[in-house]
Amino acid sequence: MPDTRPSPYFVLFNEIGIIHQLSRTLLEERLPDGLLSSHFGVLNHLVRVGEGTTPLAIARAFQVPKTTMTHTLGGCVKHGLIEMRPNPDDARSKCIWLTRKGREIRESMVAQAATGFEGFAEHFSEERIETLLPVLTEMRQFLDKARDAT
Amino acid sequence: MPDTRPSPYFVLFNEIGIIHQLSRTLLEERLPDGLLSSHFGVLNHLVRVGEGTTPLAIARAFQVPKTTMTHTLGGCVKHGLIEMRPNPDDARSKCIWLTRKGREIRESMVAQAATGFEGFAEHFSEERIETLLPVLTEMRQFLDKARDAT
């Protein structure tokens, strides 16, 4: 008789998928006009990691294919959030920089989004999140390596 | 001076998004021909929760819009994994049942997928996952309610 109980791993990835869905929707509801969570992610990434990185580096950071990042960055450019300059070290490549508007929009996005997660922050303290993050990060890194190994 | 450090909440949702990406890709690499992780999810759901539920109920379980689930279920039907029967209690509605083939495919999928997560299981014991799950489930439920409140 085959085991019909799903392993906790499937439950885990199922929950993660749903949380991803919900958080993305919740975030995008709070974002201005045509802005997507992917744009928000790029802006945050640039602020955190630093500007001047290349599209490929950003794609790797988010673990999405190059083509997807091309599309996403195109959206950011169209909204005037970033600008793409030629890479002085490599003529094939580009460098991504935030525009003034990009920085401003990002600030207001963080504020807007924060209000959307007020209740969330009440139920899940920063401390609790901080204890969760190392495990998730470790998971991400492991899956990342597993992907490279393919 | 504005705070440029992202709150742990954004990091959290960022990590979850990436893990979702990676786990989905990793899973689909192991799946036969045109089968997607969403199909796999539906099959697992039917086995776990029980057959005979309605498309809407499944959509709610996965927190995706009705239209998305219509599309996903259509794929499952096309692959001969499920069949949709009329709902005897409500002529508007349908009931979803696994076919014999669906059950068989699901079994082999679980086996196939399990091999893909062998290394993962080594690094992350079931016990560790079990301690993680309650928090994630709580999160999912909270976000779920927050969405309804909109």
Add this chain to the structure above:
DNA sequence: CCTCATTAGTACGATGTCGCACTAAATATA
């Protein structure tokens, strides 16, 4: 130098996702 392989980015096509609008059925209200 001169191939040849590799790499960064993109155009294109296929497909998944999802909001909107619609139909048909059920339910509430009068």
Add this chain to the structure above:
DNA sequence: TATATTTAGTGCGACATCGTACTAATGAGG
């Protein structure tokens, strides 16, 4: 009973995602 409202599912259109194939530039090996 008759009408209005709500609900389940779907067709359609817009768009994000991503694999394939391509161009241009770099680097490696002769």
